[in-house]
Amino acid sequence: MSSPPAELTLRHPVERFTLDNGLRVVLAPDTSVPVVAVSVFYDVGMRSEPEGRTGFAHLFEHVMFQGSAHVPKMEHARLVQAAGGSFNGSTHQDYTNYYEALPAEALERALFLEADRMAAPAITEENLRNQIDVVKEEIRVNVLNRPYGAFPWLQLPQIAFGSFANTHDGYGSFVDLESSTVADAQDFFDRYYAPANAVLCIGGDLDVAETERLVRRHFDAVPHRAAPPTPYTGEPSPTGPRHGVVVDALAPAPAVAIGWRVPDPVGDLDTYLGTVLLSELLSEGDASRLELRLVHRDHLAIAQSSYVGLFGDPFDVRDATLLTTQVHHPADVAAQRVLDAVHEEVDRVAQDGVGVDELSRVQARTSTQLLRGADSVLGRTLGFASAELIHGRAELAGELAARLAAVTPEQVQHAARGLARDTAAVLELHTAGGTA
Amino acid sequence: MSAPVLDLSLVPPLGDPRPQPVPEVHLTTLDSGLRVAVVPRAGVPLVELRLRVPFAAASARTAAAHVARTSVLTGAVLLGTQAHDQVQIAQLLQAEGAEMSVSADPDRLLLGTTMLPSGLPAVLAVLAELLTAPTYPAGPVAAEKARVAERIAIARSQPGVVARTALATRRYGVHPYAVQLPETEQVQALTPAALRKLHRERVLPAGSTLVLVGDVDPAAATDAVAAALSGWTGTGAAVDAPPLPATPAGPLQLVDRPGAVQSNLRIGGPAPGRRDPELPAVRLASTVYGGYFSSRLVENIRERRGYTYSPRSSVDHLQAGSSFLVEADVATEVTGPALLETQYELGRIALLPVTEAELEAARRYLLGTTALATATHAGLASTLSALVGSGLPAEWLTEHQAALAATTLDEVTAAARRWLHPAGLTTVVVGDAERVADQLEALGPVQR
Numbered sequence: 001m002s003s004p005p006a007e008l009t010l011r012h013p014v015e016r017f018t019l020d021n022g023l024r025v026v027l028a029p030d031t032s033v034p035v036v037a038v039s040v041f042y043d044v045g046m047r048s049e050p051e052g053r054t055g056f057a058h059l060f061e062h063v064m065f066q067g068s069a070h071v072p073k074m075e076h077a078r079l080v081q082a083a084g085g086s087f088n089g090s091t092h093q094d095y096t097n098y099y100e101a102l103p104a105e106a107l108e109r110a111l112f113l114e115a116d117r118m119a120a121p122a123i124t125e126e127n128l129r130n131q132i133d134v135v136k137e138e139i140r141v142n143v144l145n146r147p148y149g150a151f152p153w154l155q156l157p158q159i160a161f162g163s164f165a166n167t168h169d170g171y172g173s174f175v176d177l178e179s180s181t182v183a184d185a186q187d188f189f190d191r192y193y194a195p196a197n198a199v200l201c202i203g204g205d206l207d208v209a210e211t212e213r214l215v216r217r218h219f220d221a222v223p224h225r226a227a228p229p230t231p232y233t234g235e236p237s238p239t240g241p242r243h244g245v246v247v248d249a250l251a252p253a254p255a256v257a258i259g260w261r262v263p264d265p266v267g268d269l270d271t272y273l274g275t276v277l278l279s280e281l282l283s284e285g286d287a288s289r290l291e292l293r294l295v296h297r298d299h300l301a302i303a304q305s306s307y308v309g310l311f312g313d314p315f316d317v318r319d320a321t322l323l324t325t326q327v328h329h330p331a332d333v334a335a336q337r338v339l340d341a342v343h344e345e346v347d348r349v350a351q352d353g354v355g356v357d358e359l360s361r362v363q364a365r366t367s368t369q370l371l372r373g374a375d376s377v378l379g380r381t382l383g384f385a386s387a388e389l390i391h392g393r394a395e396l397a398g399e400l401a402a403r404l405a406a407v408t409p410e411q412v413q414h415a416a417r418g419l420a421r422d423t424a425a426v427l428e429l430h431t432a433g434g435t436a
Numbered sequence: 437m438s439a440p441v442l443d444l445s446l447v448p449p450l451g452d453p454r455p456q457p458v459p460e461v462h463l464t465t466l467d468s469g470l471r472v473a474v475v476p477r478a479g480v481p482l483v484e485l486r487l488r489v490p491f492a493a494a495s496a497r498t499a500a501a502h503v504a505r506t507s508v509l510t511g512a513v514l515l516g517t518q519a520h521d522q523v524q525i526a527q528l529l530q531a532e533g534a535e536m537s538v539s540a541d542p543d544r545l546l547l548g549t550t551m552l553p554s555g556l557p558a559v560l561a562v563l564a565e566l567l568t569a570p571t572y573p574a575g576p577v578a579a580e581k582a583r584v585a586e587r588i589a590i591a592r593s594q595p596g597v598v599a600r601t602a603l604a605t606r607r608y609g610v611h612p613y614a615v616q617l618p619e620t621e622q623v624q625a626l627t628p629a630a631l632r633k634l635h636r637e638r639v640l641p642a643g644s645t646l647v648l649v650g651d652v653d654p655a656a657a658t659d660a661v662a663a664a665l666s667g668w669t670g671t672g673a674a675v676d677a678p679p680l681p682a683t684p685a686g687p688l689q690l691v692d693r694p695g696a697v698q699s700n701l702r703i704g705g706p707a708p709g710r711r712d713p714e715l716p717a718v719r720l721a722s723t724v725y726g727g728y729f730s731s732r733l734v735e736n737i738r739e740r741r742g743y744t745y746s747p748r749s750s751v752d753h754l755q756a757g758s759s760f761l762v763e764a765d766v767a768t769e770v771t772g773p774a775l776l777e778t779q780y781e782l783g784r785i786a787l788l789p790v791t792e793a794e795l796e797a798a799r800r801y802l803l804g805t806t807a808l809a810t811a812t813h814a815g816l817a818s819t820l821s822a823l824v825g826s827g828l829p830a831e832w833l834t835e836h837q838a839a840l841a842a843t844t845l846d847e848v849t850a851a852a853r854r855w856l857h858p859a860g861l862t863t864v865v866v867g868d869a870e871r872v873a874d875q876l877e878a879l880g881p882v883q884r
Contacts (some may be wrong), residue, residue: 032478033811034454074739075442077729082797083450084804087729103804105451112448133742133767137698141745141765145698147593205454249695252589285535286514287526296522299579302586330586361530368533368550371480375812 014384014394015208021224022196023118025215026394028203028384030377036204037381038110039099040118041389043199044192045092046170047233052179055172058091059135059180060188064098065089066127068113069120073127076113083109092311093170094233094318095389101378104205108214115218118195123185132177139171147250151429152257152326153310159244160259160322160425165233194225199389203381234319237261242425247432253302255429256335258342259322260419262308266318266391273403274411276314278419279306279323281354281362281412282345289345294327300338302328315400316386323419335428343424349416354409363405370401456807459816461830462654464662468669469642472661473824474654477813482533483551483650484817485559488825490643490674491545492612492755499612504622505634507584508577510538510545512631515576517565522576525562534559536566542613543677543755544825545639550814553651560664567639567668572628585620592617595693595765599700599866602691607704607862609683613754636670643674645825649817680706680757685862687881692869699771699867701778703762705860707751708851710758710828715751716839717851718760722749723798724790724848725781725856726762730797732781733762743767743774755826760855768868772875775865779858779879786857789849802840806833 015027049056067073080087085102098117100110143149154169161167200219202211238261263271283290283306294301306325308314327338374380374397383397462474493502514536515522529535532555539546547566551559591597601616608614646665648657685705707722708714719727726733726749737743747764762782766774810816810833823832865876869884876882 033457035808035811070443070446072442074730074735078797079447081728081730081801084800084807086805086808101808103450103807104454107451108448109450112446130739130742134738134745137743137765137767138745140698140767145595145696145765147590250593252593253586285526285530287523287530292523295583296576296579299582302583302590328586328590330582361527364533364552364555365530365535368482368552371482372550372814375480375482375814376808377811378808 012380012398014398016394017212019195019216019219021220021222022194022227023219023222024199024388026199026201026384026388027206027208027211028201028381028394029206029208030203030380031205033377034104034205035101035377036104036107036202036206037099037101037378038107038114039097039201039381039385040114041095041097041199041201041385042193043094043197043227043230043389044096045094047093047165048192048231049168049170051164052176053184054168054176055135055170056176056180056184056188057096058171059131059177060185061089061091061096062131062135063123063127063185064117064121066131067122068117070116071113073122076117079109079113085110091170092316094316095386097382097385099378099382107202107206107211111214111218114200115222118193118198118219119222121189123182123189125182128180128182128185132180135172135177136174143171147248147252148255148429151246151248151255152259152324152427155246156257156259156322156324156425156427157310159242159427160261161235161320163235165231166235166320190225191228194227195219195222196224196227199385201381201385201388201394203384204377234264238423238425241422244426245428245430247430249432251429251431253328253331254335254431255326255328256338257324257326257427258339259324259425261423262321262323262418264319265309265314265321271411271414272314273407274415275323275418276308277359277362277366277404277407278349278412278415279308280366281349281359282306283325284362285365287361289349290325290342293341293345294338298341300329300333300341302330316390318390331431339426343421346416346419349413350419353413356409359409359412363407366404367401370404458834459810459820459830461820462658463824463830464658466641466662466665468665470665470668471645471824472658473645473647473820473830474652474657475649475816475820476652476654477650477816479650479813481553481651482813483553483556483648483652484813485549485551486647486817486821487547487563488645488821489545489639490543490676491540491638492543492675492677493615494675495678496610496612499615500619500622502612503615504618505626505630506540506545507618508581508623508626509631509634510540511580511584512572512577513538513566513570513635515580516571516573518569518571519565525565528558528562531555532558536562546821556652556657557660557664560660564664564667567665570635572631572635574628577628577631581623581626584623588617588620588623595696595698595700595866598691598693599702599864602689602866603702603704603862603864606686606689606864607683609681611680612677613680613756637672638675640670640672640674641665641668642672645821647817647821647824649820650813677754677756685860687883688863688865688876689883690869690873690876691864691866692884693866694868694870696866696868697768698765699768699865699872701762701764701766701775702864703778703861704759705855705862707758707760707855710753710826710832713839714851716836716843717847718855719751719802720795720798720840720843720848721785721790721852721856722751722760723802724794725749725785725852727798728801730801732785733778736781737764737766737774737777741777743770743777747778753826760861768871771865771867771872772878775876776879782856782858782861785852787853789845790852792845795845795848799840799843803837806837
């Protein structure tokens with residue numbers, strides 16, 4: 001067996017500075033390929049949305065691509081793509097990001113584009129109506145017109161949590177989306193898109209001094225506004241079991257998801273790392289406990305998976321969050337049998353612990369996956385940016401593989417003791433035929 | 437705010453392009469016929485492995501059975517070897533940070549994994565067992581068959597799969613490529629003996645390609661492959677798919693999906709292959725049409741009309757023939773208007789020249805994003821596996837980039853006329869027939 005490499009810390013140095021308007025800037029130079037990635041992370045996500053405005057963070061993300069003070073509609077895309085680059089944005093629970101990956105010689109163009117929309121995006125009635133239509137099609141393609149579309153990421157939080165921030169549908173109801181106004185969008189921008197509420201992270205083939213000069217040239221002019229307070233998204237630990245059923249008319253086979261509250265990802269990172277490895281031990285790959293038990297030994301499942309954080313990245317979320325196990329099972333297997341087997345496997349870790357050999361294998365696999373994600377300039381840059389925004393330390397992204405490799409069997413056992421049967425949230429997905 | 441006009445003096449100019457690293461590909465053909473390509477590459481301390489084995493159905497008559505067997509073989513090959521059971525195989529790989537993924541498409545079987553560099557000997561040893569000594573044990577195979585049957589049912593409930601399958605059936609007729617999903621009954625009926633026979637006859641070194649990219653020494657890695665796979669000696673010739681028949685485009689086919697809130701538009705036709713000098717021009721034409729966000733199709737049916745979220749066009753390659761494809765998932769109530777605009781843009785690009793600005797933007801995009809896509813171990817390994825595995829030289833990528841850079845406006849216009857004209861393309865729509873048939877019939881004949 002290979003030991004995880006002695007040097008698991010990514011060697012990329014991280015430089016940072018803050019502009020007078022409050023924008024935090026992180027530079028992660030690496031000249032191995034002639035590529036740069038530019039990303040802006042705003043500290044506003046689905047959990048920031050007020051009641052009556054579900055889906056607004058994501059809708060606003062779309063509006064940010066509709067042009068800005070000096071960039072007509074469609075030109076943002078053209079200026080990036082005609083430079084040989086690609087771009088996108090995404091809305092998460094706790095942040096919204098925008099990014100470009102480009103040939104290194106296009107760096108300043110991307111800075112111009114990001115600064116222009118940080119200063120003044122084109123929030124117009126026409127753009128808003130157009131993007132409400134586009135977002136509705138996005139929801140149809142990803143949720144309404146496909147089986148398992150909302151399962152469990154939009155449905156489990158409704159029973160696992162208590163507060164509006166944590167339970168509401170972050171894709172948004174059509175009623176809320178359609179009633180959104182330009183004034184709402186302008187208010188949202190004024191409140192959340194202040195430079196002081198954002199991190200600009202640039203990685204790849206760049207010169208630090210020159211890049212700092214370019215950043216100041218384009219972003220210094222964005223006026224300062226006070227950053228809003230970080231929303232409180234934590235909530236008390238659950239004290240009892242919760243159970244729900246959804247019927248999916250398009251699904252041919254049932255499924256079940258179990259969500260357990262886990263330690264604070266930011267405030268209690270050390271304990272949380274044990275939970276992350278527990279999740280890997282339970283479900284990652286052909287040698288994992290639940291794959292062997294549910295799929296291969298007992299034939300209870302068609303497929304199983306576990307992950308920490310609702311979107312699958314354990315390190316880009318704040319409290320409160322879940323370890324979720326989801327299982328697709330044949331109609332002739334009762335959900336209760338699946339649940340019993342999952343709880344038994346968790347209990348086995350809680351009571352008997354984990355052997356060093358098994359944990360080392362899991363850590364080797366976890367390391368390769370983290371390293372693989374960091375092989376692209378864009379993947380690495382997004383990792384640094386979210387670590388800076390969520391954890392206040394970009395460097396953490398480079399240290400995670402080593403931190404996870406240092407987790408002990410006792411930490412994983414301790415994590416399993418936290419996944420109690422009597423505080424789990426269970427969501428069953430039934431087919432329209434009523435079988436489950 | 438009034439709509440701004442782009443003031444080009446404000447847009448920072450692009451600097452001088454920096455040289456693209458050219459991958460250093462060490463290619464060797466072993467005595468068994470297996471080709472080995474090793475590429476040392478700076479980056480994270482990992483190695484990516486891809487093994488591509490020719491796996492096309494030999495004929496239309498055998499295609500359904502072949503696809504059914506292949507759908508089970510991809511999972512069942514990992515269920516045990518003469519030396520190790522399923523759990524041991526998984527653990528041996530996991531210890532090196534690896535996990536073997538086994539998949540198939542109409543042309544090939546693909547085994548792939550990442551690993552820690554020190555794990556190469558151990559992973560190759562497991563790979564050798566999987567290739568030469570799989571057991572296909574009866575009990576686990578029966579369970580795998582049941583899982584595959586469930587997964588087929590789930591796949592058939594996905595509208596995108598229904599649409600892709602319908603278009604393939606329509607376009608490929610009696611060719612093996614028409615069979616995209618196995619029939620559940622054929623999966624349930626097959627035996628471990630049939631899997632062993634398929635493995636024995638088709639998992640052969642001849643025609644197969646193994647690619648390693650990352651933190652490797654080329655000579656040592658090639659030697660390690662030759663030593664580990666020395667027992668993989670099955671003889672026989674690789675089977676490629678038969679030539680594609682010419683099929684007429686035919687009328688639009690409507691596949692009913694009652695209650696669907698969206699319609700899936702799929703349009704496809706032939707395209708030049710990787711060896712065809714017209715490929716760069718048709719890729720550029722496709723990019724201008726719908727190949728990226730800046731394209732005409734996205735501007736029209738998404739950014740102007742809000743009919744859809746992610747419309748796109750592409751040029752895809754299979755061994756026996758390449759395709760130009762258009763996809764858009766649109767709201768049920770605008771199915772007709774969305775198809776009208778999609779066809780309008782096809783007709784426009786087929787009959788009227790693209791502009792210099794459109795061509796230059798598409799050209800830089802294709803050159804730049806190819807460089808981005810091959811700037812990781814995994815991206816380069818997958819790209820090389822597809823190229824070398826199709827019998828192309830490793831230099832193809834560089835030569836294709838040079839050809840893209842040199843393609844003229846006239847060549848793109850001619851390629852669009854020849855390959856993108858709507859009358860030459862086959863159209864399938866999956867949607868709620870009760871609500872969309874009338875809209876579609878207003879545009880032309882509809883076959884149910």
